[in-house]
Amino acid sequence: MITLPSPQQLRYLLALADHGHFGRAATACAVSQSTLSAGIIALERQLDAALLERGAAKRPVFTLLGLEVVERARQALGALEAVAETAAAARDPLSGPLRLGIIPTIGPFLLPRLMPALRAAFPRLRLWLREDQTERLVAQLEAGRLDLLLLALPCACGDAETLALATDPFLAALPAGHRLAARDRVPVGALSAERLLLLEGGHCLREHALDACGLPRGTLPGEEGFAATSLHTLVQMVASGLGVTLVPRLAVEGGVLAGTPVEVRPLEGEDGAEATSGRSLALAWRARSPRAAEFRDLAPAIAAAMNGA
The missing domain is CATH 1.10.10.10 (Winged helix-like DNA-binding domain superfamily/Winged helix DNA-binding domain)
Known part of the structure; x- marks a missing residue:
């Protein structure tokens, strides 16, 4: 034996x-x-x-x-x-510790309204938060150090099961007085003629923004050494007139533009209508997790917070 x-x-x-x-x-x-x-x-x-x-x-x-x-x-x-x-989970669903990983382009803008809502709805739930980039969060999920992730799709989520919660549209962020700010909507194609500022590599928002503009992934011309490490830094670069960028509506509603002269406009597609370019905010957990039903029950409360309810 x-x-x-x-x-x-x-x-x-x-x-x-x-x-x-x-x-x-x-x-x-x-x-x-x-x-x-x-x-x-x-x-x-x-x-x-x-x-x-x-x-x-x-x-x-x-x-x-x-x-x-x-x-x-x-x-x-x-x-x-x-x-x-x-x-x-069978004895007392949505109670006890829950280790939640969240990406930095969601966390600062959603948590101030999400945390009070979760405390009110699930008073026995104890959330432990970890903010990091998607790749590292997925690795910690797979290693069992995190239970649940709040991230943006598409992403390389491995074997994790995902549940889309809400769509987070992109808005064009422009320096004050920029010629495109005179329009109600900014054509996506017009951004290719501008210096597009992005987050540094490793942030999934960078790839989502490039996809929204139809631009190839990789370093943009003239971008070397100028990629931002956070959305707040990116907005400050736009405010200084260094270029334009795309920001998620969630971040704008969460106050990322506060105290800056940056102007935002919806994007316009090729058909002249408002573009639907954006990212999908989602939950992710290990496939076959015994808490999967709990996470699905948690989803409506998180989606409501995302939608400002």
């Missing part, structure tokens, strides 16, 4: 892989460094396999087998947690 590793041994191993340092891993597990080291050594003996290279390196170096065991351990602990989550 095979002797199975204990959940605690697997937690020690994952903490060491995630923190890359014995001391920090021990602190994360609330044990002494010697206890953590002894637990990992016991795991190696139990498996009769070397998971770490023993040498003079200051940081732990995993063997190839060790790296594979780390990923297997992550899956195994995720499955164990899912057992407990299933029981908890």
Whole structure:
């Protein structure tokens, strides 16, 4: 009969892989460094396999087998947690901790009205928030460090299940007095003749804006060294007359233009009607998550906050 590793041994191993340092891993597990080291050594003996290279390196170096065991351990602990989550969700839906990841082009503009609404509707729910770019949030979701994401589609969401909540149209943001500001709507094609300012690579909003303008992905001519790191910085660049940009309506309603002379106009499609270019705001969670029904129940409240209800 095979002797199975204990959940605690697997937690020690994952903490060491995630923190890359014995001391920090021990602190994360609330044990002494010697206890953590002894637990990992016991795991190696139990498996009769070397998971770490023993040498003079200051940081732990995993063997190839060790790296594979780390990923297997992550899956195994995720499955164990899912057992407990299933029981908890059945006992008391939408209560207890929920680790929510949110992208920075949504968070600052939605959270001020979303958080009070969720507290009122689900008083037993405790939200822990993590703001980061889409790619890193998806990686944390897959690793089991986050339960639910609030992001914009399309995105590279891996195997995550997604649920669209609302459409967030783009608006043209123009310096005060810009010639295009004299129009009620700005033709999408007219933006190709302007210096289009964008967020730096890694922000999904950059790709969505390029798609909305029908421009190829990549660095735009003259953009080197000038990409912004946040929507607020992008708006300040427009206010300084450096160019034009596209901003989501959600951010405008959330006050991103406050204190600036920047003017916004809806976009106009080729048929002369208001363009529908924008992004789709959505929830994402791990496929087969035992809390999927909870997340779907949460969706209407989040969508209402997005729509200003």
